[in-house]
Amino acid sequence: NAGVTQTPKFQVLKTGQSMTLQCAQDMNHEYMSWYRQDPGMGLRLIHYSVGAGITDQGEVPNGYNVSRSTTEDFPLRLLSAAPSQTSVYFCASRRQAPWEATNEKLFFGSGTQLSVL
Amino acid sequence: DQQVKQNSPSLSVQEGRISILNCDYTNSMFDYFLWYKKYPAEGPTFLISISSIKDKNEDGRFTVFLNKSAKHLSLHIVPSQPGDSAVYFCAAPQRVGAGSYQLTFGKGTKLSVIP
Numbered sequence: 414n415a416g417v418t419q420t421p422k423f424q425v426l427k428t429g430q431s432m433t434l435q436c437a438q439d440m441n442h443e444y445m446s447w448y449r450q451d452p453g454m455g456l457r458l459i460h461y462s463v464g465a466g467i468t469d470q471g472e473v474p475n476g477y478n479v480s481r482s483t484t485e486d487f488p489l490r491l492l493s494a495a496p497s498q499t500s501v502y503f504c505a506s507r508r509q510a511p512w513e514a515t516n517e518k519l520f521f522g523s524g525t526q527l528s529v530l
Numbered sequence: 531d532q533q534v535k536q537n538s539p540s541l542s543v544q545e546g547r548i549s550i551l552n553c554d555y556t557n558s559m560f561d562y563f564l565w566y567k568k569y570p571a572e573g574p575t576f577l578i579s580i581s582s583i584k585d586k587n588e589d590g591r592f593t594v595f596l597n598k599s600a601k602h603l604s605l606h607i608v609p610s611q612p613g614d615s616a617v618y619f620c621a622a623p624q625r626v627g628a629g630s631y632q633l634t635f636g637k638g639t640k641l642s643v644i645p
Contacts, residue, residue: 417573446632448635453637454637455536455619455635455636455637455638456574456619456638457635458632461630461632463630469626469630471632503574505573505633517623518564518576519564519576519621520576521566521574521575522573523572523573524571524573
């Protein structure tokens with residue numbers, strides 16, 4: 414039971430380089446999202462998707478693009494990496510977009526540690 | 531402005547004693563709260579939750595208390611064990627559009643349980 418799978422686990426980029434962080438879930442979840450975790454800042458939402466073909470911005474979207482062509486995959490693209498994007502990135506998914514049930518919860522991947530030099 | 535606040539960045543507790551982690555919120559529309567636990571180099575994992583229609587929810591050694599009038603919740607761990615050493619995040623679902631919610635997190639509290 415894989416859950417939410419993120420690749421790569423570690424990545425080092427030079428300023429200006431581009432790359433894609435991969436995220437896949439095998440739980441047929443409707444909702445997927447990307448968070449970044451920085452020291453003293455907690456978890457901040459970058460982008461989210463409520464279903465295939467539908468994406469929207471979160472709290473800190475600048476410098477990142479997303480797309481959702483399938484239910485399973487939600488890649489995060491850094492178009493031109495900057496040192497400020499050095500962070501740990503987490504992909505997360507949940508069963509459905511509306512928070513309708515009290516047993517609803519968000520499932521996280523194991524994270525991608527990104528360093529931009 | 532931060533709607534979910536964890537004002538203690540860290541907490542140290544002796545093994546076997548009680549750990550109390552606190553969380554305050556400002557949005558009175560929040561009606562459900564979750565606690566997540568995160569070990570280094572791993573993703574956060576769900577720990578326990580509480581609905582606003584309750585003031586307490588218990589799961590083994592973990593109990594969450596909710597005081598709606600004070601907009602305050604706390605996570606109690608009794609007895610604390612060294613394996614409980616982790617960062618704990620308080621979170622609440624926030625409506626951001628028609629039929630859409632995002633989970634808003636506090637900044638986390640790092641718990642260290644000393645053997």
